Amino acid sequence: MSNLPPLSFYVPEPAARPGQTNLFSSSSMPAAGDMRRPDPLEAEAGMRDLPFGLIRVLDDEGLAAGPWAPQLAPGRLRDGLRAMVLTRLFDDRLFRAHRQGKTSFYMKSSGEEAIGAAQSMVLAAGDMCFPTYRVMSWLHARNYPLVEMVNQIFSNEKDPLKGRQLPILFSARDYGFYSLSGNVGSRFGHAVGWAMASAYKGDDRIALAYIGEGTTAEGDFHEALTFASVYHAPCILCVTNNQWAISSYAGIAGGDETTFAAKAIAYGIPGLRVDGNDFLAVWAATAWAAERARANKGATLIELYTYRAGGHSTSDDPTKYRPADEAAHWPLGDPVERLKKHLITLREWDEDRHAALSVELDSAVRTAVKEGESVGTLGKSKPPVSEMFEGVFKEPDWRVVEQRRELGV
Amino acid sequence: MSNLPPLSFYVPEPAARPGQTNLFSSSSMPAAGDMRRPDPLEAEAGMRDLPFGLIRVLDDEGLAAGPWAPQLAPGRLRDGLRAMVLTRLFDDRLFRAHRQGKTSFYMKSSGEEAIGAAQSMVLAAGDMCFPTYRVMSWLHARNYPLVEMVNQIFSNEKDPLKGRQLPILFSARDYGFYSLSGNVGSRFGHAVGWAMASAYKGDDRIALAYIGEGTTAEGDFHEALTFASVYHAPCILCVTNNQWAISSYAGIAGGDETTFAAKAIAYGIPGLRVDGNDFLAVWAATAWAAERARANKGATLIELYTYRAGGHSTSDDPTKYRPADEAAHWPLGDPVERLKKHLITLREWDEDRHAALSVELDSAVRTAVKEGESVGTLGKSKPPVSEMFEGVFKEPDWRVVEQRRELGV
Amino acid sequence: MNMIQALNSALDAKLAQDPETLIFGEDVGYFGGVFRVTDGLQKKHGLKRCFDAPISEGGIIATAIGMGAYGLRPIPEIQFADYILPAFDQLVSEAARLRYRSNGEFWAPITVRSPYGGGIFGGQTHSQSPEAIFAHITGLKTVIPSNPYDAKGLLIQAIEDDDPVIFLEPKRLYNGPFDGHHDRPVASWQGHPAAEVPEGLYRIPLGEASIVRTGEAVTVLAYGTMVHVALAAIHESDVDAELVDLRSIVPLDIEAIVASVRKTGRCVIIHEASRFGGFGGELSALVQERCFLHLEAPIERVCGWDTPYPHAFEWDYFPGPQRISAALTRVLEY
């Protein structure tokens, strides 16, 4: 023992920092169509290779390849594209609204639009998604009214959440979108409980939950997976591995040591690792996991391998900690461009239609923002102050009654 | 979707309940010597089969077989046997002391004595074990004074922990034994931090931590493994899978879905699954993991597959929830008997010497208990009441000073 | 019935009446719980209505919240209140805030049962009284019964409540009313009026204190085990005290408290938890704010000391009848 060198302390570091270049050489990138697709009802023991691969469908030419190709009608693909483009346009405009002081906070999904859009479309109306703040495309794919979203973001008088919550921390029960909160990770287990309840009732609804790759380090992640595994909860548990958690790269969550999909093996559930910038791959993997869940075979963990192309939030400047051009080197491209190219390759889309779509959606966003502005922006309009005292409990107790009186509202 | 049967809620159940028989048929039991032994410095990616096997050295004839056989001098084996026999005798006597009202609480390690004994011997004096309440053999193997233990268990005037802690929730820094507490799982991450500190200082000490298989469901388990993985902490993280967590069988912690060793794969660290009733196998696996840790290759997860032969504690009656004869059907035998047989097979031990050893150790235990009794048993003797107010902080603040005065102590 | 039987009866009645209720927690299933509160419920109502959970308090509460959001009324058990802490974030950031932040789209009608308190030589981590940290959390209710009758009626009400309720069971009272004289023979509930527990469903509203004893000289505020200890102290010191059993600390029956102190002009507050930052501080502040001109002596608090719960010194730590009597005397002689 004594002739060994002393112990040394290891702290992982990302491939590149500002001023350097990240060529993403360490990520081995299997070709589209290469991964096998086991039957979704098979036992997990036969699938332990899957978490170490990468399910990709769309190839560089824009063609769908291999057994995971989901065979979608072009109309569905166009719906997906529309949701993604809308998400991006909405994000851009609301991000700017923050710069103009119209809201206290905003977060974009840039580069990750395929995820919420595809999964929202795969799941049924009665299913429930337990979102993070970065899957607003779920709502856009289900045509959540833009103006309601704007009102929430502006915390104005018509805010559907009555000014009680930070912008974009939505709740939209009728759209299968569970209440968000600022704490990361703490709803992951709710999804499992919700799914257990559906099974308990003998219903057919399943749950889908998101967690960021950084947040997988929370105990909540493990506890949710443990319960999902033990009780065969009918749910789909998704890790959106967008490479960054604010300024911390995925290695700080263990991403250098193994894949996030491999965490499924710890619970005896299938782990799929999926190209998150590939609308078709996300669709296919989700449909596979949903089929499994609905057949009482329990949960699946899906790692959605993607890249957070923008800053973490309006409070963040990513050039402080990663190369400014890192997104440009991301080997899996841009999800919007890739789906667009696919549709064009299929001759179901063209640049003109795309430009027209963008104009249409941008104008819809503008209209919604205008409408929200006409109600009021942050600090200029808000719900009645009495709303502050409502909803602490179902029925107010004497404390809030007295305090409301004291404040005179 | 609508033509699928409805979801159904699954709750796992053990193979047998009181009145039934558990033949442990579902556990596939590889033969001793069958498992390959990779070089401890190899990368984890090449070892993902190990968590699904079972490292066994002692075969049914009492011979050591295969690449994991640790080649120990007979004297070391006898030391190990001694520690195990001592643990069992001590447990039996103190358990009876509880029935006689001499202590408030006791917990036995019956059937699991090999674990702490072997690991205590493998690790160095400067290393630190972060124990559970079921590895007292760690202390016995290091000749912790029996009478001090008895004094702690009797909460008497000479209790080394000054009456502040429940019986057997020891702390014994000089014996490499970290402070125990009633909360399960919450020290697992301390071991990782301790190991990180050793690496940070460039020392050569490593940490070893225990957690019960039931407790692996806590978030603490996952958080500890995540940090161990990310920072390559020099530590050995052990799951003692004794099949039961009070009345809950291992399936309630996910044990029916995969092995506990397989949880290592989620973190990219080696996972060894070891016959915990086999002193030599425990020794060998621990030495392997220690070599890896000391060579700056980071943490190993070891599942120690064993059986809790007794009740959970003095508050428990296991015949209420499992077959009374379940221990008798446990396929991996009794750790004391197996090591004894091995030594006899080696012609390094015999029944007479064993009987003499038992007599010697039993009398040592008796003497210690007598000595403890002469100081006093629960309620008959205790440290000065002023000790209640000491150690809240390093220096007392006015609150405890005033309150001590108020109580007049 | 003793308190264990009363709680069991409440659970049994709810399981029978409401298919949306279900129980889970560590060892609550086949075995029936380490304190036997769920004894027989799995056998009677089925595996899926009362089952074992992983040792993961955070996971238990998280899944319970998700079930609640679905529409069930889960009744999770945390084996000891000391072990609620790993679930504290779930309770505070999620259960307590879900209704508010979602503007009523989702809520968590869960009832978290947990044995708490000392007097059983359980040492630090089986004896603590964590009520104060729940009382401060907006959106959580905290209920603490002191006898079998109340325990059943309050538990049924808590389960039917649409907000999250922490239901703390004074484990020292499970088998008998404990008056704090630990060196006397153990009392049983047999023959105690509050041990007359009806079969079937009945309810006690949350937020209504119970006047255990009317009196004119001083108001004693207590809950859980300390109700019985206070009563003993009142008898022994022969003081005409009014003893108010709060029964729930959120919602708090402020009217009953104020009415009593305005009448007596004196107030002693008692709890097992350590004093500093404990719930007694809130009670003292409220009484002082609302009864200032009526107070003829300082409000006293008799509590556990400001140390961790010490195993061998349990009875030195416990705010027993002697310390309560002394406080009553001080307050009256002020």
Added chain:
Amino acid sequence: MNMIQALNSALDAKLAQDPETLIFGEDVGYFGGVFRVTDGLQKKHGLKRCFDAPISEGGIIATAIGMGAYGLRPIPEIQFADYILPAFDQLVSEAARLRYRSNGEFWAPITVRSPYGGGIFGGQTHSQSPEAIFAHITGLKTVIPSNPYDAKGLLIQAIEDDDPVIFLEPKRLYNGPFDGHHDRPVASWQGHPAAEVPEGLYRIPLGEASIVRTGEAVTVLAYGTMVHVALAAIHESDVDAELVDLRSIVPLDIEAIVASVRKTGRCVIIHEASRFGGFGGELSALVQERCFLHLEAPIERVCGWDTPYPHAFEWDYFPGPQRISAALTRVLEY
């Protein structure tokens, strides 16, 4: 220096002087923390002295305790105090109790830095003030500075303290002394006497309050952001109030509090956290117990309302100068 710089300077000086200190937490390494408090420290002192941690507050505190037990003095950061809750069990059951239960064999000399409090439109989970739940935990110290000079001296002392310290940084004060008038231009620390922060090491003992303003008419107890808001209210209501900045709530400077209230005979307690079960209750109880005969009016508490922290209503929730002035007037006119 502003408060961020002062804290950075404290950390820098300790890293330079004591090789056993190290910093870790979410985003504290290369990036320097979301509030920039650790800016430049990794570059200057090396990767191993100041590094990023997984998003796992429980894991951060658990490993810090283990490092502390080894002999280091870790200074973990929790990114927002709202996110301490997942680590609550580690802080309470482990950090706070390790010395006691092991009879001094092990202890956890950790300093947990965390920005807390509101006034930045951060919504519920970036604005809460959780000090009350720490104050109740025997074995934890809780320090809350109100200006750059104190922040540095208290942080150095906290790091050198051999017990676990929760160090809550009022994030609304990071860049300037905020007097509660949110509609006026933002103030900067520039020119404020407490912004004169020496280089190098100096210490302020824990448990010594600071008398920000002496006065005869009423005692105002406050800490963190509310010190400045209270001061503004005192000026505006033209009351001869004595303003006591507690600086640490455990240990608490009971002598300073009692001396002041005995002198003024009146007391107003202020905190951002919601009122019920908040630390104000403890303060009120202590003052009442120790100054009963000196009190000429009820002790008042001016606090956040008993609701979750509401995003759009931040300034309706916040106990601003107007509400404080009203309380001062009420107390004086009583």
